[in-house]
Structure formats: structure tokens, C-alpha cells
Amino acid sequence: MxxxxxxxxxxxxxxxxxxxxxxxxxxxxxxxxxxxxxxxxxxxxxxxxxxxxxxxxxxxxxxxxxxxxxxxxxxxxxxxxxxxxxxxxxxxxxxxxxxxxxxxxxxxxxxxxxxxxxxxxxxxxxxxxxxxxxxxxxxxxxxxxxPIAVAYNLPGVEELNLTPANIAKIFDGKITKWNDEAIAKDNPDADLPDTQIIPVHRSDDSGTTENFTEYLEKAAGDDWSYGTFETWDADGPSVDGQQSGDGTSGVKGVIEGTEGTIGYLDASQAVELGIAKVEVGGEFLEYSPEAAAKVVEVSxxxxxxxxxxxxxxxARDTEEAGAYPIVLxxxxxxxxxxxxxxxxxxxxxxxxxxxxxxxxxxxxxxxxxxxxxxxxxxxxxxxxxxxxxx
Structure with missing residues (x-):
């Protein structure tokens, strides 16, 4: 690898x-x-x-x-x-x-x-x-x-909470439906559909992929066994139905155009997409420039x-309040x-x-x-x- x-x-x-x-x-x-x-x-x-x-x-x-x-x-x-x-x-x-x-x-x-x-x-x-x-x-x-945003296309779902483990399982194909019990328990007020999850990754040699997979490696523990890498198609999991995009704009385009998708991209280009909140220290945190700066401060x-x-x-596995760990x-x-x-x-x-x-x-x-x-x-x-x- x-x-x-x-x-x-x-x-x-x-x-x-x-x-x-x-x-x-x-x-x-x-x-x-x-x-x-x-x-x-x-x-x-x-x-x-x-x-x-x-x-x-x-x-x-x-x-x-x-x-x-x-x-x-x-x-x-x-x-x-x-x-x-x-x-x-x-x-x-x-x-x-x-x-x-x-x-x-x-x-x-x-x-x-x-x-x-x-x-x-x-x-x-x-x-x-x-x-x-x-x-x-x-x-x-x-x-x-x-911040690196975990972005999704799921009409009717305005808010989505995800733990590091569930993010890892989604991109590893271990969670395949949006109404899976593991997701539903953290989203009791969401009307999650029985829709296939379509993970979207970068197809090119990507530093964003490296930062995202380093987060999974450090924060998801045993739920992510692939380590940290830059090239998904060479070193990452292969999941039925997964899609890919060339560059940040490519990933955004796939997510925008396909219901049921979830992917990762620089937050500056995640405008008008659904954005998941990520669990940090027992709380679900929305990304922001301030939260990104805070994790750098404690690293x-x-x-x-x-x-x-x-x-x-x-510090990808930080439990510091208000520190968003999926940062590049x-x-x-x-x-x-x-x-x-x-x-x-x-x-x-x-x-x-x-x-x-x-x-x-x-x-x-x-x-x-x-x-x-x-x-x-x-x-x-x-x-x-x-x-x-x-």
C-alpha cells in the first residue's frame, strides 16, 4: 500500500x-x-x-x-x-x-x-x-x-449526524442503506429513506483523499483498515455502486447529479450540498472556519x-469541543x-x-x-x- x-x-x-x-x-x-x-x-x-x-x-x-x-x-x-x-x-x-x-x-x-x-x-x-x-x-x-465537508444528496434530509465509525463503514460498503439502524439511531428526527448509499471518491491522486483517509484511520479505529492513501482506486476499498470524480469539481458534480450519494470535498466548493455533522467528543459538530482553525491550534x-x-x-482523533477534525x-x-x-x-x-x-x-x-x-x-x-x- x-x-x-x-x-x-x-x-x-x-x-x-x-x-x-x-x-x-x-x-x-x-x-x-x-x-x-x-x-x-x-x-x-x-x-x-x-x-x-x-x-x-x-x-x-x-x-x-x-x-x-x-x-x-x-x-x-x-x-x-x-x-x-x-x-x-x-x-x-x-x-x-x-x-x-x-x-x-x-x-x-x-x-x-x-x-x-x-x-x-x-x-x-x-x-x-x-x-x-x-x-x-x-x-x-x-x-x-x-474543512473537508462530508457532503450528501438526500432530498428531504436537512440534517445528518454521522460518527467516524459510520463514515468509515459507508465508504467501506459495510453500511449500504440510508435507513440503516446505525445511522438512524443518531438521527431520530430524520426521515431516512430506504435508498442505496452511493459513496463518491476522488479518481485522481489527491491530497484531499489523503487527509480524509487519515481522519478515518485515526478517528474510526478498527472500522477502517485501509490506512492513509492518496489514490483511492489503487489503495482504497472497492464498493458496489461507488462512483468517482476527477478533482474537487468532479466529486461535487457527481454528488449534485445523483440522489443517494455521499462524498468528501473541500468545504469551499460544497455550496448548496447537504453537509453532515461529525461526532467529536460525544457531540455532533458542524464544520466552520473557526472549528477548522481550532483543531490546528491543538495540533x-x-x-x-x-x-x-x-x-x-x-489531531484527527481530538475530543476537543468545537474542533472539527476533518481538515486539510x-x-x-x-x-x-x-x-x-x-x-x-x-x-x-x-x-x-x-x-x-x-x-x-x-x-x-x-x-x-x-x-x-x-x-x-x-x-x-x-x-x-x-x-x-x-
């Missing part, structure tokens, strides 16, 4: 225009922007650049990866590109949401300058990165915190990594050294913008995510400032 062990709410419905409006007052370091070498850190919200620094950026860069943060990346790239051009710079950033696994592969092949990934680069990938990192090494920084950093490589070991942290994977000075400075500026208070607010308004903490922001900005370019 291919197991990777090191590994956030309806949309605020403000639309991309709301996020872009944040930039109307200009894009220097005054209100959080990219950083090109003068520190920044947490004193100015991780801005990392003096006013006017964007006008000095000339490198055009590409990133690819996690579709979970597609809405955030769309807002980030359009906002950042607008700030750069507003300052007279000629740099630009693009992002292709092709999935975490493919994004990491493109980055490690040298096709992109950064990757977005729901599963951080592992030890083997970090070693491989020397080939594209100017003799240095890549590292991971958390930039996006979002430790992963051990055995370099100081600049910031990875969180999420999307990371940006970047190099600690770039041979091309123009590209390197633009990467540093763009990642600094994502980390900044303004960047995190833009993501929250356009993708319903939870802002990273001041402590995480400060540590991550220090890692970006140390990156060499040219």
Missing part, C-alpha cells in the same frame, strides 16, 4: 470581486503584499516588502497542484497580478489546479516554480528536489486551512523536519534557492502575499478558509525571507 504518513462552511458568498476590492488602495507593503528581501515577518502581517517593491518584480512564475484551494488561488493570483501591474512591475503568477500529486510532480520536474499540495512533500520528494532547487532543497509552508508540528519546513500533524492544510512547496533571480524574487513575493493578513483575508472571503495564526505566519515568513534568488 502506498501510504504517506507525513502529511478548511459554505463560501462567504462574497465572490471574487470582494477579494479584489481589497487591493483598490494599492499594493505596497503598507497593507500586506509580497516580500523581496527586507524581512517583513509578523510585524506588518507578513507583508515582507516596502511600498513600491512590486514595481521591481520582473519574473513570471507558474504553480500547479491542489484543486482544494482553487478558489483561493484564483483570488490570490488575480489580486497579486493586479498589484504588480499597479506598481509598474512586469511579473505575473499563474496557477493550474490539477491535483496535489500532479502538482508536486510538475514542481519536482522543474515545470513550475512552486506547488500547491494538500499533502506536504515527503522525505523522498525533499531529497529529489535538489535537482530543481539550485542544489538546495524544497520545503513546505501552510498557506490554506479549510503539534511534525517532528524530524528542518526549521523552515513547517508541517502540522493534525494546503501547503505551498517552494525551493530554498532559485537559480533564476527574477523568478526567485517573484516566488518570494507571491508566497509572502499568500501568508500576509491581506492574503489570508482574501482567501477567507473567497474560499471560506480559516486564516493561519500569527505564530505560523511569523515562522513561515522567516523561512521565505531566507530563500536565496540568483
Amino acid at each position: 502506498n501510504v504517506r504518513k507525513n502529511k478548511l462552511v459554505s463560501l462567504a458568498a462574497l465572490g471574487l470581486a470582494g477579494g479584489l476590492a481589497l487591493t483598490a488602495c494599492g499594493g505596497g507593503g503598507d497593507n500586506g503584499g509580497g516580500g523581496t528581501g527586507n524581512g517583513g515577518g509578523s510585524d506588518n502581517g507578513g507583508a515582507g516588502a516596502a511600498a513600491g517593491a512590486y514595481g521591481e518584480l520582473t519574473g513570471s512564475i507558474k504553480g500547479s497542484g491542489a484543486s482544494s484551494m482553487q478558489a483561493a488561488q484564483t483570488a490570490w493570483t488575480e489580486t497579486f497580478n493586479g498589484m504588480v501591474s499597479g506598481e509598474g512591475g512586469s511579473a505575473s503568477v499563474s496557477y493550474n489546479a490539477i491535483g496535489s500529486g500532479d502538482g508536486r510532480a510538475e514542481f519536482l520536474n522543474g515545470d513550475t516554480q512552486f506547488a500547491g499540495t494538500d499533502a506536504p512533500l515527503d522525505e523522498e520528494e525533499l531529497a529529489q528536489s535538489a535537482d530543481v532547487c539550485n542544489g538546495g532543497q524544497a520545503f513546505n509552508l501552510p498557506v490554506y486551512i479549510s 503539534p508540528r511534525a517532528e524530524g523536519r528542518e526549521d523552515n519546513d513547517i508541517v502540522v500533524e493534525l 492544510i494546503s501547503y505551498v512547496a517552494m525551493c530554498d534557492s532559485y537559480a533564476d533571480a527574477e523568478q526567485g524574487e517573484t516566488v518570494k513575493a507571491y508566497v509572502s502575499y499568500m501568508l500576509s493578513e491581506q492574503g489570508q483575508q482574501t482567501a477567507a472571503e473567497n474560499a471560506g478558509s480559516a486564516p493561519i495564526s500569527d505564530a505560523l505566519r511569523g515562522d513561515a515568513q522567516s523561512a521565505v525571507d531566507a530563500v536565496s534568488a540568483g
